[in-house]
Amino acid sequence: MRTEQGRVRVRVPAKVNVQLAVGAARPDGFHDLANVFLAVGLHDEITVTPADELRITCAGPDAGQVPLDRTNLAARAALALAERHGIDPRVHLHIDKDIPVAGGMAGGSADGAGALLACDALWSLGSTREELLALCAELGSDVPFSLIGGAALGTGRGELLTPLDVGGDFHWVFAVADAGLSTPTVFREFDRLAAHTDVPPPAADPALLDALRTGDATALAATLGNDLQPAALALRPALSATLAAGTAAGALAALVSGSGPTTAFLAKTADDAERVARTLLASGTCRTARAATSPAAGATVVERTAP
Ligand SMILES: C[C@](O)(CO)[C@H](O)COP(=O)(O)OP(=O)(O)OC[C@H]1O[C@@H](n2ccc(N)nc2=O)[C@H](O)[C@@H]1O
Ligand SMILES: Nc1ncnc2c1ncn2[C@@H]1O[C@H](COP(=O)(O)OP(=O)(O)OP(=O)(O)O)[C@@H](O)[C@H]1O
The missing domain is CATH 3.30.70.890 (GHMP kinase, C-terminal domain)
Incomplete structure (x- = not known):
């Protein structure tokens, strides 16, 4: 088990879909998409610190709607990364939530991507971007985009990303x-x-x-x-x-x-x-x-x- 102390804070944006083209339902229940994501300047912040056990807290006007158990996407991200590396995920994840909950702006996905990046830094794992993106895709269709931000075309169920150029604000x-x-x-x-x-x-x-x-x-x-x-x-x-x-x-x-x-x-x-x-x-x-x-x-x- 690792014993690093310290604290890592990560900022993650919300998204808007400027184009969301939806295909027919696939056999796995998902839909193929042509999903043009644009990251917008509304943010959640995830702070991770070592703790006696996995614990989640959340602050912000919508905090009451956020689950504080292991179904929280931030917790699922920490657990997935810890399992991948054989680490005991004894951390406190604190979410400062400014992204509307269940609002279609990928708030939970932002917390999943943020927790992954924060735990990777806290545990000094040095995962590559590709490794983090693969874990993000396991957590949810929108999670990979929350990690990369900017603008991107998402295909497949939205998890396969091609970054796009944006010429202005x-x-x-x-x-x-x-x-x-x-x-x-x-x-x-x-x-x-x-x-x-x-x-x-x-x-x-x-x-x-x-x-x-x-x-x-x-x-x-x-x-x-x-x-x-x-x-x-x-x-x-x-x-x-x-x-x-x-x-x-x-x-x-x-x-x-x-x-x-x-x-x-x-x-x-x-x-x-x-x-x-x-x-x-x-x-x-x-x-x-x-x-x-x-x-x-x-x-x-x-x-x-x-x-
Ligand atoms: C609507 C969007 O936010 C647009 O970016 C996303 O497509 C949704 O992404 P998400 O919230 O990360 O969704 P996931 O957690 O992957 O899937 C939740 C549920 O949404 C439906 N779902 C999601 C993505 C997709 N391409 N087809 C689907 O049918 C499925 O019923 C799935 O069980
Ligand atoms: N960290 C989290 N923040 C908010 N909701 C979460 C979180 N983890 C799990 N959830 C659950 O996920 C549900 C959807 O929340 P979320 O805010 O991600 O929706 P959304 O923005 O509509 O998602 P998307 O745009 O990706 O479809 C919530 O109702 C809640 O039960």
Whole structure:
């Protein structure tokens, strides 16, 4: 057993899916995707310290919705890494949670990727990026992207990543709903709505990739798309009013973020985003509205105290 002391703190971004093309259900229950991820500047922080046993705590406005047992993705990440290296995972994982819970912004995935990187540093394992990405993929489809951040095309179930160039900053507003939506439930609703139709193989839109590459917000707004949006709206019809309120407030475009229920609004400038956020908040159609810029860096060690 290793006995290093010290503390490691890691910062991990949320994501928005600027394109989420969903194929038919696969035999394993997952769906093939063309998933264009963009990391946004809303972050969770994971701090890991040695402890007598594996322990998880969480702080932040949504902390009450986060499981503090071994189902927490941060705990699952620490356990998976420890098992791989024959280490006793006696650590305290503390999550400072700012990413909405069950909001379609990969909050749990961020904590999984963050815990992996933090434990790897605490235990001085020196895992390669490829080794960490393989473990991330075992933890969940969104977890590898949380590790790398920036922008990437995810294929397969979203775990096979090709990094993408982004030519400038994009300004967003995220409207957070009162209660979360379960990702499997939204995919099931997608299947129900798609029953008896031919679901085409998912493909990334070249015009959207161009808009990212050139940093052109107006062009990106014209190409945003989420195949899960009809399913999220069917499960949560009130989201239509949020989308309409953001569009009326001057957003270039509005869409559901991933599996929802967070809605995302693209604005032309940071000032426009602040204005849209204020109007959305005043509209009474969401619990809170947050402005954030993309792209953001992936999981990053921001503090490491010596053993
Ligand atoms: C909706 C997205 O957030 C878009 O980025 C992701 O596709 C979801 O990724 P995630 O939350 O990491 O999902 P996972 O933990 O891998 O899977 C949870 C459940 O979502 C469904 N799921 C997920 C990913 C995928 N490509 N197809 C699916 O059908 C499956 O029912 C799966 O059991
Ligand atoms: N560290 C964690 N933070 C938040 N939720 C977690 C965590 N670990 C496990 N969970 C569980 O996962 C569920 C989904 O939470 P999460 O915030 O990851 O959803 P999400 O952002 O919609 O995910 P995604 O966008 O990747 O589909 C929660 O309801 C909770 O029960």
